[in-house]
Amino acid sequence: MIKISNITKKYNPKKSNEFEALHGVSCEINDGELVAVIGKSGAGKSTLLHILACIDNYQEGEYTIDGTLVKNLSEKQYAKIRNEKIGMVMQDFALVEDFTALENVMIPLNFSKQKIKNKKEKALAALKSVGIGELAKKPCNKLSGGQKQRVAIARAIVNEPSMILADEPTGALDTKTSAEIMALFKSLNKQGRTVVIVTHDPKIAEQCDRIIEISDGRIVK
Ligand SMILES: Nc1ncnc2c1ncn2[C@@H]1O[C@H](COP(=O)(O)OP(=O)(O)OP(=O)(O)O)[C@@H](O)[C@H]1O
Ligand SMILES: [Mg+2]
Numbered sequence: 550m551i552k553i554s555n556i557t558k559k560y561n562p563k564k565s566n567e568f569e570a571l572h573g574v575s576c577e578i579n580d581g582e583l584v585a586v587i588g589k590s591g592a593g594k595s596t597l598l599h600i601l602a603c604i605d606n607y608q609e610g611e612y613t614i615d616g617t618l619v620k621n622l623s624e625k626q627y628a629k630i631r632n633e634k635i636g637m638v639m640q641d642f643a644l645v646e647d648f649t650a651l652e653n654v655m656i657p658l659n660f661s662k663q664k665i666k667n668k669k670e671k672a673l674a675a676l677k678s679v680g681i682g683e684l685a686k687k688p689c690n691k692l693s694g695g696q697k698q699r700v701a702i703a704r705a706i707v708n709e710p711s712m713i714l715a716d717e718p719t720g721a722l723d724t725k726t727s728a729e730i731m732a733l734f735k736s737l738n739k740q741g742r743t744v745v746i747v748t749h750d751p752k753i754a755e756q757c758d759r760i761i762e763i764s765d766g767r768i769v770k
Contacts, residue, residue, distance in 0.1 A: 550577060550578065550579050550580055550615065551577070551578050551601065551612070551613070551614050551615075551712070551743075552576075552577045552578075552611075552612070552613050553574060553575060553576055553577075553600070553601070553610065553611070553612045554575045554610055554611045554612075555573045555574070555575055555609060555610035555611070556571055556573065556574045556575070556597075556600060556607050556609070556610035556611075556612065557569065557571060557572060557573055557574075557607065557608050557609035557610055558570050558571040558593075558596055558600060558605070558607045558608065558766075559608050562608060569766065570593045570596045570766050571593050571596055571597060571600075571607070571766045571767075572765075572766045572767055573609070573610065573767075574593075574597065574610075574763075574766070574767065574768050575610075575768070576761060576768055578743060578745060579743070580711070580741075580743055581738070581741055581742070581743060582743055582744075582758050582759060583734070583735065583738040583743075583744045583746075583756075583757045583758045583759075584743075584744070584745045584746070584757055584758065584759050584760070584761060585745075585746050585747075585748055585753065585754035585757040585759070585760045585761070586598065586745060586746070586747045586748070586760075586761045586762075586763060587747075587748060587749070587751075587754050587760055587761070587762050587763070588762055588763035588764055589764065592763040592764055592765060592766070593763050593765075593766045594716070594747045594763055595640060595716055595747065596766075597763065598637075598714050598716050598745065598747055600612060601635075601714055601745065602631070602635050602637040602714050603619060603627050603630050603631050603635060604631070604637065607620075614630065614634060615634075617630075628660070632657065632660065632661050632708055633708070633710065634710055634711050634712055635710050635712050635713075635714060636704075636705030636706050636707075636708065636710040636712070636713045636714070637705055637713075637714050637715075637716075638698075638701045638702055638705045638713070638714070638715035638716060638718050639701070639716055640716040640717050640720070640747075642697050642698065642700075642701045643701070644689045644697055644700055644701060644704075645689065646688070646689050646690040647688055647689070647690060648688065648689060649685065649686050649687060649688050649689070650676060650681065650684050650685050650686070650687055650689060650692065650696075650700045650703075651669065651672050651673060651676065651685040651686060653689060653700050653701075653704055654672040654675050654676055654700065654703045654704045654707050655668055655669070655672045655707075656704060657704060657707055657708050658671060658672065658707060658708070661708065671707060672685075672703070672707055673685055675703040675704070675706055675707040676699075676700070676703045678703070678706070679699040679700075679702050679703045679706075679733055680699065680729075680733075681696055681699045681700070681703070684696060684700075694721050694722055694726070695722050695723075695726035695729070695730065698718060698719075698721075698722060698726075698730055699730070699733070701718075702715070702718070702730070702733060702734075706737065706742075710742070711742060711743060712742065712743040712744075712745070713734070713737060713742055713743070713744045713745070714745045715734065715744070715745070715746045715747065716747045717747055717748060717749065718730055718734070718746060718748075719731060719748065719750060719753055720748075720749065720750075727750070727753070731753055731756060734746060735756065
């Protein structure tokens, strides 16, 4: 289970351009839940997701993952949590464009502190599980938006994290591809993974177990 209590996030703290993006936000997400995060542009959805993914810090409040307090940890400890527990799909995919699909999916395996055997096979299995095994050797700059999204999802799941966080995973996709990507998240959730999806699309949100709505840095629903 993940739990945040009274989280306050400031960008550029103590500087003239300080901006408080989250004002004391609290919520809990249980293991195995499929949750949508909705809200207007600039509401703080990505900010919240980045904190949940342990890729950004916060000033006040507490964040615990499975009972462990996530604050002031060493970079090594953060890396361990990210690697073992969290799979993140970024708003802009964040793929290395001139790497192949397979090379992109291998990145988290190469970053892992543990010795991982059969990295190529693992990465290929992740690509197959998202339906694009045949594209393994294609450079990402030659893939369509939906295909890139699948590569980003394969990269997020290759370490078998317990939690998948996806920022607007269908934002740039047509209706059909978007439905396919959502089906993929639902099947990952059915396998027991916690899935949190930031979305603007009511059709995506209504397929989730629960909807968290953010407005101006506060959870309003
Ligand atoms: N690095 C940053 N430095 C300063 N302010 C930032 C930074 N990142 C985000 N903000 C501000 O924090 C607020 C929340 O941004 P955030 O990216 O979380 O919004 P969002 O809900 O994800 O929006 P969108 O739907 O457009 O992606 C916005 O007002 C934004 O301008
Ligand atoms: Mg965003």
